[in-house]
Amino acid sequence: MHYALSLRTFFYSHYFHLGLRFAAGLIGVTLIALPLSDMNTAMTVCIGALCTALMDMPSPLRHKFNEMLASVLLCTGVTLIISLCGPYPWLLMPMMVAVSFFACMMVVYGKKSMPLQLAALFIMTMSMEHTMTVRQALSHTALFLLGSVAYLGYAMALAWLLRHRIKQQVLAEALFELAAYIDIKADFYDTRFNLTEQFNRLVRHQSLLADRQQASRDLILRSHQNRKDAIVVQIHVCMLDLYELVLSTHTDYAQLRTHLADSPVLKALHDLAYKAARDIESVGYAVARKQASTQAIDYSAELAAVESHIEQLQQQVAAGAPVHEALAVLRAQHNKLRAIIRAIGDLHVASQKEYEGTPFWVDADMQPFLSQQQYELQLMLSHLRRDSPVFRFALRVALAISSGLAVAEWLPYAAHSYWIVLTIVIILKPSFAMTKQRRSDRIIGTIIGCVITALVLKFAHYTPVIVGVLILATVATPTFLYVRYRYAAIAVSVMILLQMHLIAPGNTDLVMERLVDTFIGAAVATLFSFVLPNWEFQSLPRLVRQVLEANLRYMESSFELLQGKCRNDFRYRIDRKRLMDSLAALSAAMVRMLDEPASKQRAAEDINLFVVQNYLLVAHVAALRAILRRHVKDIPAGPVNALLEHSHVQVCKPLARALAPHGGGAPAAPDAPAPEQQGEAVAWPGWPLVQRRIRLLQADAEKIIVHSEAIGRNVSAV
Template sequence: MIPRLPRLLFTHTLYNGIGCAAGVLLVALIGYLLGGHPLAAVLSSGAMVVSITDTPSPEGHKLRQLLPALVGSTAISLIVGASHGNTALLAGEITLVGFVAGLLSAWGRLLLALGFSLVLATVFAMAFPLPPGVSVFAHGLAFAVGGLAYIIWATALARLLAVRTRVQVLADALASFARYLRLKAAFYDPSAALDTIYERLITEHALLAEKLQAARDFCFHRIRPGARAHQAQVLYALLDAYEHALASQTDRELLRARFGETAPMRAMGRCVADHAADIETVADALLREREIPALPDRQTSCAETHAAVLALTADPLANPADARAAALLRGLAAKLFHSLQRARNVIDVARHAVTTATLPQEDALRAFTSQRKVRLAALRPHFDLASPVLRYALRLAAAMLAGFLVARSLPYAAHGHWILLTIAVVLRPSFSQTRQRHNDRILGNLIGCVIAGALLHTVSSPALLLVFLFISVAFAHAFVTVQYRVTSVAACVMGLLQLHLLSPGASFVLTERIVDTVIGALLALGFAFVLPAWERRSLPLLMKRLRETAARHAAAALDPDTPPLTYRLARKQLQDALAAVSQATARMLDEPGSRRLPLPPLHGAVTAAYLLAAQLASVRFLLQQRAADLDKGRRDALLNQARIALEDALAGRRPDDVMPEPAMVGTDLASASALDPHELLDRRLAAAADDARRLAGFTATS
């Protein structure tokens, strides 16, 4: 389903799509004015191929992002253009392009688009018959000029929209945090199944981690006084609010069982939902470049709810277990309302209503941004047949060669390059992505072919076709990470219109394009079973990484002297590892049943890691809030004992090898106390050790 368009119109994805389309159209128009239709077609081809790699990126990264596409695609245009008529040479070149495009997946999302741009350059070079008297070198030079002109446009546009893009990415992170809080509010509704809430919350947590990382990459880069510094401060406040929200994620099962039907528990849920709505309002205002409206004062309702909780737990309870449960509820309320104050602080910082604390140095914050340098050393581990990257490269190369040979055997072989394009789009590194792309590509191409066919039969003016090309490029870029089926439709229209502009004399037969699409999609799906990289191969390593990052996070969390940024970095690494396991598990569910690992250990490990992070955040909160009440010697003894226990648990040093039950935290009340912070700390540390043992047990059985 297409997302709500009004909000989409203000997002950085649509801005990027319109910017890409405008750049391609501008290059085409300049070419048309200087040399007519032939020059416009070649220049726009170079611009379009380079634009494939033009995704939103922090200011200053645009040149290194686009230049490899220009160099690689120009070289391919020259080589393939010189090989027309030599089937064997073309077959070898196509195979090599497929192999290189597959190897680029070693750098993940950073270079995946570059791989497709190389394939698109190959397709355009195959489809374009050189006019009489035009040399391959002249054609390649014009292609490169078009790509270079686009780079100049994209770099200038990125500078112009740098601050605006930061705001859009920040608003995206705020909206994701609001959704996360809204899901947390369901914990206070006893009619909602706890396991379902955790499942949804962990999924949203992975999405939130992705949005926060994108915001870090933009807002912690080139911080300058003024608007940029303010955006960085809002993000820093958001990260702080997220940390405190995570700390209030404990003892849910027990408290719901004892107090779930009470009015104060439901009121706490409403307080969380209200703050989620307020942050969503701020995100929407930032996105639409509007002034943040006056928001309701939530302090009164929160104070009344907190007072109701204290009144509920103040009643004399004969059962000691009830008294301890009451103490836990008071502790939860204190953490919850403190976390809501931090959430409110995000709003105040965004509205310039408070004086913000000084940000850490940009050099220190740089450790939290994504690595964007491309080092050839990243390929070294993948020259092994067990490597998913090498397997994908060989698989893609073989599929491209097969597609080329099949295309040459068809009666309309002159248009067989559409099969290659379909294979490159559909065949992804994972089986799950290939399967989804297969369905989206077939349906999208069916719709796209009909639209393109209608345009080519009713519109004869090249200038008017360029307008429709502009629209298709914009939609193809804008929806690529939002709704791929829309991108598939737009990309199909874009490709067919561009191929027509390159070779206007060629006929367009709707059934042929549909047959090409089906053949390409079926070949891609078939080759997904050749040297497959099933998720069951990667999940054990991901689970090991999850356990190791959990151990580092625990060591940082349990050391009171750990600098805040060091602790935050360890927590971020755990979040990344947790998201990687969650995403791999989701991909595995699309694979054949015989290729899957058992689900209970995977879900159990993800839940245990998530709860361990919540327990450790709660420990940090307790150490900060009750610092004056804690005896340093006793505190350090408890922390050292817990550090050893967690280290042993996460290292797999267990007294038995029995896989633990996937129990929720908070079921043991024996050590809880309403008064003594040392006993509260001891209980929280014991709960963290239990989660660590569960995590180690689940990862050992995966």
């Protein structure tokens, strides 16, 4: 369950605070405008504030201002254009198609442009209902602009006052997602769970965790000038170090289950991981409440149980039992879990102490870690081509809206065609899978919202009660918009229907008409989801290549770091982030593809295995770092670096071969001679562990090329 849906954490999440901020701004703007004008004027001002509020998301202050100002200017322009075209149906239709197309082309700027696109299409649909003179259109646009600017000023003032609080909330969310990630890893020790299915869950959660960590980076690493900011920076850095330790815990779970299936040690390992997740949650909970956290969880019983079983296995090995591998794996897991517990302790300490300076890489350029805000017209123009997914999506939406308007003209009742268009705008998304999910949520949410509204209007005739429900719905709409859209669809249906009732009471057919309009809009959106479609398998070759390129860069920086050729791990962290981002993008595309028609699915199993093998390479590198740190005393630098250098060649060679033209057709270079095998000669306790990880690393690198070639064959097959 999402952390923000738990009652314990809901009221401290930035989602709930967004809902409060959103509702307070809209209601405040309306209440200020209402005594100075009539209801229609106040609602125009309110809608202006609403369109700007859709861009009110956690962002760095400069980015936030740019995003919200873009919404003010764009939506004001759309309002003016559609209002002026209102009296001329022959002009209104093509103008709406043009606005729809342009708004959808903005998707090219990434995820943050989606609310801007929605705001532009929303005000387009709301403005199309009115027939105005030129003077009225200018006055209407001025009132809309007034509401937009008022909310912009309100939101920026709050964002500046609460800038540190928002950082804490976003950081807390990243910590909760890391805890959920460890919960999935804990179930690897539970024999009731299938290992393959569990690993698939882990990889898919990786994309969500990567997104939350990036949101934390963007807010925390851009500006951290005071001592309070230093605390969240330190917690953030400790969280990333902890994350790498968690990655290193991946091991041969099948072997553990085979040798230790009847032993209570597996439950002890599971309980250690489960307690670690709860411990991290306690840090997240404390950060969300603006408090320092202290470590209250006791791991001693589980650690003692694991240590006891290690002693038993050592006795069995001494007696000649073939459990050497199980002993090595269990001992390694015990050491890694101890390291994780220590890192969680550092996380607690980081929340307690105020640092004089910012505890991060000194004089380092943070830009590679941060999302870049670029809204260049040339980027949009470069996608004005038939094979561009964004161009096809924009055309698809424009055609769907045209059809929705045409259908509305034939309805037997006095339909508000904007509801049909709004339903199309909300449901029709760039991918088929997103459209399918949004359609389901929209229909179910609208039905429930209409039922709730009908009950309120039937049994609550007292206006303050209706206004109270309206306020609750206004708070709930943005709160659940990014957490559980179905809940947001319920709230927005209640909100709009009650607003319409307050403006024009007495329309008994209001709820039923909105239901019919929703079903019509959903039907049109579903039909046009098959028009100029962009199936996910078409993007797979590009995404696979991005993963291979990122992995090759990551391996280069990893081996430089492992061999001590770098002053610090800055480049390594950047390349690891880029690899994780590319893996998250590929994994998300695969998940969306599985929601598409079966005839449009390609190489799902190979994609999954490809993602897993790349993920394993990251886990092996993290494990190697942990081994070298743990056994740093008397490390034999010569033999270790020779082994790492040889492994570097053997790992990077298949990755480069997979990137060669024509899908790996380049001839393989002859293997480099292996260094002298001196496993027994090197008297260093970490030597066998390094050798074992190197073997696993090389084997998994070879498998990557096999799966990448299989994906290429399956995608290109007719």
